[in-house]
Structures are given as structure tokens and as C-alpha cells.
Amino acid sequence: MSDSTAQPGPLTTFPLRVAVYCDKCGAEVEHDYVVHDLMTHQQRLDVARMYLVRNEGWSCTSDDGDLCPRCQPVITAFGLGPNDKRSLIKGPDQPR
Numbered sequence: 001m002s003d004s005t006a007q008p009g010p011l012t013t014f015p016l017r018v019a020v021y022c023d024k025c026g027a028e029v030e031h032d033y034v035v036h037d038l039m040t041h042q043q044r045l046d047v048a049r050m051y052l053v054r055n056e057g058w059s060c061t062s063d064d065g066d067l068c069p070r071c072q073p074v075i076t077a078f079g080l081g082p083n084d085k086r087s088l089i090k091g092p093d094q095p096r
């Protein structure tokens, strides 16, 4: 008889509910993510952010923080949205 109750690997993985907050409007999105014992809190948050960036249109950068789809700069067919910081950079045609 073989013993099949032992863990297949050294890591114990489990689903964990992680909430990510929008740094601008405070919107909160919670999902269950599969993490493992040795992951730090920061790593677990990174997993959550990666999911939101890829699947729900969030923008998570070290510069701007976590931004939900409604708060991040929107690039439309007409150009950059009004919230885009790049539109605030002075161009060569700006008066001094």
C-alpha cells in the first residue's frame, strides 16, 4: 500500500482573499488568489495586482500606485485623456 496522503511538494498552497485598493478613489476589489506559505505579504499583493492589471484593466505602478480602470489615464482615439500626466508636460509651443 502506498501512502498518498503526503504533500506532493514542499510548499503548501491555499486560496487567500486579497483586497487591492485604488489609490485615487478608494475602490476596493477582492478576489481569492492561490498563494503559498513562503510568500510575503508584498508578494501576495503583487499576485493580486498582476491579476487586476491583466484581467480588469487596472494600472499598478510604483509611480502612480494602484489605479482602478476609472481613475487611470485613458488613451482614446482622440489622444490622451485629461488625467494623463503627460499632457501636463510643457511642450515647445508653451509660452514661457
Ligand SMILES: [Zn+2]
Binding pocket: 022, 023, 024, 025, 026, 027, 067, 068, 069, 070, 071
Ligand atoms: Zn479609482
